[in-house]
Amino acid sequence: MKPISGKIVERLARYRTFLTEQAPGHRTHLFSHEIAAAMRTADSQVRRDLMAIGTQGVPRHGYEVEALMEKLDLALSLDRTHAVAVVGAGHLGRALISFLEASRSTLCIKAAFDTDPAKCNRVHAGVKCHPMDSLEAVIAREAITLAILCVPAAAAQGAADQLVHAGVKGILNFAPVALRVPVNVALEEIVITTYLEKLAYFTTHPSKERRNGRHEER
């Protein structure tokens, strides 16, 4: 299949989450406008995105939910398990472990890491925390390809370098710092204050246009 752009991948992942939310067996078919309404986007956008993974709805019935889920899983490589590490087992790291372990997902947290000896060799929500100096060995042993970075800003670049060196191919960064990673490593950043600051702006600058930024056509 042709590679898909980051923006389309993100929307497809959101459609998939929406379908996963639907009660199983509740509806066998859904129309593009129903998916679009829930995502606050346009029908045509949904149809174009699903066309990109070779899926088309049927007039008068729409998309068959089960077949669509299978196509999305295949397109997003979620038909297989991805081993994930959490680096930084503080409040946020442990919260993300609990949160992700509770979600129905093929993203599987295999290990946590921390510099604090008091946190190491303990198990949180079924996930063992290891010292940072065993990072490379554990990542190789568990075939971990993705990492979530929840360390303080000052420690983030060092931890990212260690992860890249250990062979991790994708990093989700929660530290409020701009990381440098090689071009063959995928990077996503969630800077929570940025989202709040954006909301703060829109609460103090009322406007008539729809301002739910994450759902703008882009």
Add this chain to the structure above:
Amino acid sequence: MKPISGKIVERLARYRTFLTEQAPGHRTHLFSHEIAAAMRTADSQVRRDLMAIGTQGVPRHGYEVEALMEKLDLALSLDRTHAVAVVGAGHLGRALISFLEASRSTLCIKAAFDTDPAKCNRVHAGVKCHPMDSLEAVIAREAITLAILCVPAAAAQGAADQLVHAGVKGILNFAPVALRVPVNVALEEIVITTYLEKLAYFTTHPSKERRNGRHEER
């Protein structure tokens, strides 16, 4: 000042975070290409965004850091305090309270809420947790305008409705569910699994193009 689009606001907030990270007094001036390099975007983008808030660099010196910070604070309404509530005081909610209380910010968490009586009337990182049925009274008393939603998916819409009814003007939603809010309420969603799924896609579909999705021009 003219209202700014959500995309520009998001980038301005990221520039501001980057400037905040710089050691105080370390550099009095920065060039647009230096900001752009850290944000993995184009110089021209940075210059255009800063032009939108009436700021221009000076040839051979660039932008004066302190003046730029002031302009950004003013443009983003971060020259004043914003009172924030956290709804759902589980692992993630408590982690976000600790995380945000530690960040230098004018976003100030004033209250937490939970349905669990065991969590109520306790203080976490200086923030008191209240029962959900006092939400409206506490939000009015503390003049809270923003809320972070960290409740389970099934409880998210009900909690959002309660927040909107209480007069909250912006919601940051961590629950993996598509919320419906009135058009005069700003909504941002952080669905952590979506980011991980996007990374999983790019680690299994190597491509030569830069695939750090958050930094694509959009």
